[in-house]
Amino acid sequence: MAKHIISARNLVKAFGTGEFAVRALDTVSLDIRPGEFFTLLGPSGCGKTTLLRLFAGFEMPSAGTILLDGEDVTVLPPNRRPINTVFQSYALFPHLTVAENVGFALKMQGKPRAEIEATVARMLALVRLEAMAGRKITQLSGGQQQRVALARALAPHPKVLLLDEPLSALDLKLRKEMQVELKRLQNETGITFIFVTHDQEEALTMSDRIAVMSAGKLQQVGTPKEIYTHPINRFVAAFIGETNFIEAVGETGGARLKTGDLIPVEGVLHGPVTVAIRPEQLRLVPPETEGAIAATVRDLVYFGTGTHCHMALADGTALTARLQSPASGEIGLALGESVGVLPTPGAAQLLRE
Amino acid sequence: MSAAEEAERARTTRNAWALVTPALIVLMAAAIGPLVLVLIYSFLTPGDYGNVVWSFSLEGWQKVVVERDIFDETLHLAQAHLTIFWRSVSLSLVTTLLSFFAGFPTAWFIATRPASQRAFWLFLITLPFWTNLLIRTFAINQIIRNEGLLNTILLKLGIISAPLQMTYTEGALLIGMVYVYLPLMVLPLYAALERFDRRLLEAAYDLYASRWQVLLRVVLPIARPGIVAGSILVFVPCLGAYVTPRILGGGKLMMIGNFIELQFGQGRNWPLGAALSIVLLVIVMAALLIYVRAINGEKRGV
Ligand SMILES: Nc1ncnc2c1ncn2[C@@H]1O[C@H](COP(=O)(O)OP(=O)(O)OP(=O)(O)O)[C@@H](O)[C@H]1O
Ligand SMILES: [Mg+2]
Numbered sequence: 001m002a003k004h005i006i007s008a009r010n011l012v013k014a015f016g017t018g019e020f021a022v023r024a025l026d027t028v029s030l031d032i033r034p035g036e037f038f039t040l041l042g043p044s045g046c047g048k049t050t051l052l053r054l055f056a057g058f059e060m061p062s063a064g065t066i067l068l069d070g071e072d073v074t075v076l077p078p079n080r081r082p083i084n085t086v087f088q089s090y091a092l093f094p095h096l097t098v099a100e101n102v103g104f105a106l107k108m109q110g111k112p113r114a115e116i117e118a119t120v121a122r123m124l125a126l127v128r129l130e131a132m133a134g135r136k137i138t139q140l141s142g143g144q145q146q147r148v149a150l151a152r153a154l155a156p157h158p159k160v161l162l163l164d165e166p167l168s169a170l171d172l173k174l175r176k177e178m179q180v181e182l183k184r185l186q187n188e189t190g191i192t193f194i195f196v197t198h199d200q201e202e203a204l205t206m207s208d209r210i211a212v213m214s215a216g217k218l219q220q221v222g223t224p225k226e227i228y229t230h231p232i233n234r235f236v237a238a239f240i241g242e243t244n245f246i247e248a249v250g251e252t253g254g255a256r257l258k259t260g261d262l263i264p265v266e267g268v269l270h271g272p273v274t275v276a277i278r279p280e281q282l283r284l285v286p287p288e289t290e291g292a293i294a295a296t297v298r299d300l301v302y303f304g305t306g307t308h309c310h311m312a313l314a315d316g317t318a319l320t321a322r323l324q325s326p327a328s329g330e331i332g333l334a335l336g337e338s339v340g341v342l343p344t345p346g347a348a349q350l351l352r353e
Numbered sequence: 354m355s356a357a358e359e360a361e362r363a364r365t366t367r368n369a370w371a372l373v374t375p376a377l378i379v380l381m382a383a384a385i386g387p388l389v390l391v392l393i394y395s396f397l398t399p400g401d402y403g404n405v406v407w408s409f410s411l412e413g414w415q416k417v418v419v420e421r422d423i424f425d426e427t428l429h430l431a432q433a434h435l436t437i438f439w440r441s442v443s444l445s446l447v448t449t450l451l452s453f454f455a456g457f458p459t460a461w462f463i464a465t466r467p468a469s470q471r472a473f474w475l476f477l478i479t480l481p482f483w484t485n486l487l488i489r490t491f492a493i494n495q496i497i498r499n500e501g502l503l504n505t506i507l508l509k510l511g512i513i514s515a516p517l518q519m520t521y522t523e524g525a526l527l528i529g530m531v532y533v534y535l536p537l538m539v540l541p542l543y544a545a546l547e548r549f550d551r552r553l554l555e556a557a558y559d560l561y562a563s564r565w566q567v568l569l570r571v572v573l574p575i576a577r578p579g580i581v582a583g584s585i586l587v588f589v590p591c592l593g594a595y596v597t598p599r600i601l602g603g604g605k606l607m608m609i610g611n612f613i614e615l616q617f618g619q620g621r622n623w624p625l626g627a628a629l630s631i632v633l634l635v636i637v638m639a640a641l642l643i644y645v646r647a648i649n650g651e652k653r654g655v
Contacts (some may be wrong), residue, residue, distance in 0.1 A: 058555055078558045091556035093572045105560035108570075156561065 001104075005192045006055065006083075006160050013050050015112070015218075024050040026216040027064070032160075032194065037186050039195045041203040042213035043239070048196045051213075054161045055194065056085050060092045069159060084153040086163045090145050092137045097131040099124065099150050105156040123151040127183065142182050150182075154189060163195045166196035167202070167338040180204055200240050204228065234351050237276045244282070244319050245351075246275040255350055259314045261293040263348050274351045277316025281347035282321035284309065284333070285340040295319060297333055309333060311341065388634075395627035403621045413624025417632060434612070441608040442636070444523060445591035448530040452587045453580065455531065460542035460579075464549070468626040475543065478536050486533065490600045493529050494520060519601040529597040538583040545579025546572075581647045584620060589637050609633050 013025040023063035032038045040048045053059040054212045055066060057078035065074045073081055084105070092101050099120050106116045124130050127147035137145060146166060153161055163182075167175045184195050197203050203210050204224040211225060212219045212235075217219060220227055220236045231237035234245065248255035250269035254262045263275055285292050298318075309321045319341065333339070395406040395413045420431040446613070463474040481489060496502045499516040507513045519525050549572065557567045573580070595610035602608070609629065616626030 027538055058559075078555070079561045079563060083559075085559050087552060091550070093571060093575075094569075095492060095555070095557060095577075104557070104562075104570075108557075108561040108563075108566055148390075152560070310592045331512060 005034040005036075005069055006194075007031045008051070008054075009065045009067065011051070011054060011061065011066070013047070014061045014062045020349070023216050025054070025061075028213075028216075030211060030217050031219065032192060035190050035192055037183070037193045037195065037206060037208045039197060039203045039207035039210045040213060041197060041200060041210050041239070042219075043198060046213045047216040048198075048213060049164055051083070052164050052194065052214075054195055055160070056083055056162055057081050067107050067282070078343060080159050082156075084156065084158040084160060086149050086153045086161065086166045088165045088168060088223055090149040091149055092145060092152070096137070096139050098129060098135050098137065098140070101137065101148055102151045102155050104152060109156065119155055123155045127151045127181075128155070128186065135322050143171060143178065146170065146178060147181075150185060153186065154191065156190070158191060160192045160194060162338065163193060165198070167197075176203075182206065201325045204240070212239060214239075220231075230349060231276065231351075232336065234274060234276070237349070239287060239353065242250055242320065242322075243276050244279065244281050246277070246313075246317055246319070248273055248275050257293070257313070258317070259293065263293075263343055264345065265348050265350050266346060267350070269350045269352065271352075273350040276349045279308065279320045279322035281344040282319070283342045283344065284321055284323065285342050287338045287340040289340045289342065292342045295339055295341050296339045297335055297339060300333060300335070311339065356547050367413060374611050391627045395624050395631055399622045399624055400541045401621070403617070410495050410624065413622070413628040415621070416625045417628050437607050437609060438632075440523070440606065441592055441594075441610075444526055444530065444608065445588050445594075448527060448534060448591045449538075451527065451531045451585065451587045452535050453542075456535055456538035456583065457540055459535075459548050460539050463539075463543050464546035465551075466542050469621050471547070475540075478539050478543075481533075481536065486596050487600070489533070490529055490597055493525075493532060494600055497525055497528065520601065521605055523606060525601040526598055526606060526608075529601040530591055530594060531595075533597060534587040537586040537590070541579045541580075541582040541586060542576065545576040545582075549575055578648060580646055585640060587642055592636060592640075593633060 003244050008028050011025050011028045012023065015022045015024055022089045026047075028047075029052060040051060042048055050059065054061050057073070057076055057080075061074065065072055066204040067073070067128060068081065093104065096104065103116045103120045105121055111119075118134070120132070121147065124133055125196075129144060129147050129151065132140065132144065132148075137148065140148065144167075149166070166182075167178050170178060179202060182193070182195075195203075195206065201202055204227075207224055209221060209223055210227050213223045214235050220232045222230075227236060228240055228286040231240060237243045237245070246255075246257060246263075248257050248263070250256075250265075250271055250273040251262075252268055254264040255269075255273055256262055257275075263277075265275070287294055293313060295313050299308075299311050301308040301310070304325075306325050307323045309323055311319045311321065313319060321341065392404055396409055396411070398408045398410040398412065415428075416431065418431055418433065421428055459478070461492075463471055463478070465476060494501075494644055497519040498504070499518065501521070503519070504513075504516040508516065519528075544555045553571055553575070557571045558564075562570060568615050592608075593610045594608055595614065598606055598608040598611055602611075604611075609632075613629045613633070615627050616622045616629065620626070
């Protein structure tokens with residue numbers, strides 16, 4: 001097996017011509033490792049579906065190549081690629097039973113009947129739908145249809161499984177269940193999953209690695225932790241979780257804010273920079289504390305496990321801190337109160353715009 | 354059930370009956386009545402100058418399949434009648450098949466046009482209905498006759514050296530009937546294909562189906578109700594076709610419709626004509642039964 005199960009090399013996909021041309025994908029290069037749970041994350045219209053459709057073979061790239069297990073598959077039609085898709089709409093065959101849906105690919109491949117039956121039974125057990133084998137698709141709930149779609153795509157044991165927002169049609173509770181289920185299926189089958197979502201929380205909890213996309217371009221590829229703690233640009237920082245952005249000037253030892261305060265940062269970046277810092281990395285302290293930045297409380301928003309404290313610095317820059325709910329009593333803050341803000345050492349990140 | 358519910362239900366039932374009564378009367382008078390009359394006539398004796406004599410006879414029914422030799426009075430199979438039956442059924446089946454093979458791609462084409470263009474294409478399909486059937490059939494005759502358009506073109510192109518004899522052949526009947534009934538195949542096929550979720554094509558293609566397998570395993574089974582409806586809509590009127598075989602068959606190549614007409618006209622054998630009509634009806638009913646079976650087969654699984 002090659003080092004990478006699937007690779008994109010400088011993929012470009014343009015739709016339309018002339019002034020209506022859209023570059024849905026702009027020179028995307030990507031290497032995905034065998035057995036990985038890889039997530040494509042990005043806002044609507046950033047090209048996630050387009051990239052999956054190129055991998056599946058429904059669409060041909062305008063430029064670039066796709067390697068599957070080291071072989072060039074760029075021009076192979078979908079039925080000749082050992083890659084299967086779980087469609088957002090499920091696209092189950094309404095004229096077939098659950099078992100026939102799951103066995104469809106094997107039948108098309110001309111597998112012997114006994115083998116098909118055995119595999120179908122194994123797949124239905126895997127998604128816990130043994131009892132539904134003889135049912136028609138229309139007699140299933142949304143969550144059950146989802147499982148059938150998964151079993152159908154997994155049955156031929158593809159090298160890569162593509163999942164285009166498979167959970168977006170489910171309600172929150174079912175969605176959480178299916179997230180766990182998907183991880184389990186991936187572990188049990190060992191198949192590489194390429195998962196598309198625009199839900200950053202889903203991406204962070206499920207993935208081995210995430211690719212953040214925007215406007216047809218890859219912004220950053222990394223583990224959830226890398227992406228969360230070290231976003232490489234403002235887009236990634238803003239898209240994943242909540243972030244405070246503060247304009248500053250880089251100097252030796254840190255970033256000098258417009259208010260004159262210095263936020264210590266490792267590594268040196270001179271000139272205008274943006275300081276990115278997560279709300280949970282800010283601590284509120286008495287205003288006179290050494291190294292604290294003076295701020296005024298503007299708003300307090302309670303959200304169950306904590307409170308968001310919205311503040312303004314002396315020059316008006318907005319800043320949000322996330323405070324844990326204390327075990328008992330109030331957090332002891334009032335609107336208009338003067339407080340000091342202390343960033344966790346090493347948590348601030350300098351971004352060059 | 355409370356008294357109020359009871360009264361409500363009684364009123365609903367009464368209203369329903371009041372509403373269907375006119376339709377029932379029309380149906381009784383226009384459909385069942387004549388049918389019963391036809392059935393009775395088939396068991397009577399033919400009059401000398403047409404019409405019937407009111408005395409019971411099985412002659413009409415007998416003559417459907419057997420003939421009495423005029424010399425030795427022996428009975429043998431009515432070869433000519435069977436030929437006509439066979440021609441009717443086989444031509445209707447072939448017409449249905451040809452309409453399907455021509456109609457399916459057409460319906461697919463229309464169903465895959467952008468929604469704004471479909472109405473236009475459907476309009477084109479229904480355009481022939483705007484002209485009288487007789488005129489359209491004569492037009493076909495003009496095209497395929499020896500000095501007609503088709504032969505002239507083929508001759509000019511040097512593809513043939515002598516005109517092809519196309520009129521008054523079964524081929525001519527086929528051309529005429531496919532032409533006339535094709536829209537009846539296209540419309541239900543279109544209705545089925547328009548509802549077809551084309552994402553299923555990608556799903557099947559993704560799951561290793563070849564293009565043929567996609568067609569045979571996914572498209573055709575899902576479009577089955579449309580295929581069955583279209584086939585019935587073509588097959589049934591084909592069986593009873595009258596104008597087309599009359600003009601394109603030139604009176605030589607009769608189908609059941611013409612044969613029945615003959616009995617009520619020159620043949621002066623109304624009971625035989627009545628019996629033949631009922632035979633036709635039975636064949637049609639059998640076809641419809643198969644249709645209902647096929648549709649139910651679809652539903653049972655769902
Ligand atoms: N067939 C097409 N013809 C023209 N433009 C297209 C086509 N498919 C996609 N696009 C354009 O390409 C861009 C990327 O689309 P894509 O469907 O890949 O986005 P996405 O990231 O999957 O978005 P979403 O989260 O909304 O599903 C969009 O601007 C879209 O309008
Ligand atoms: Mg998409």
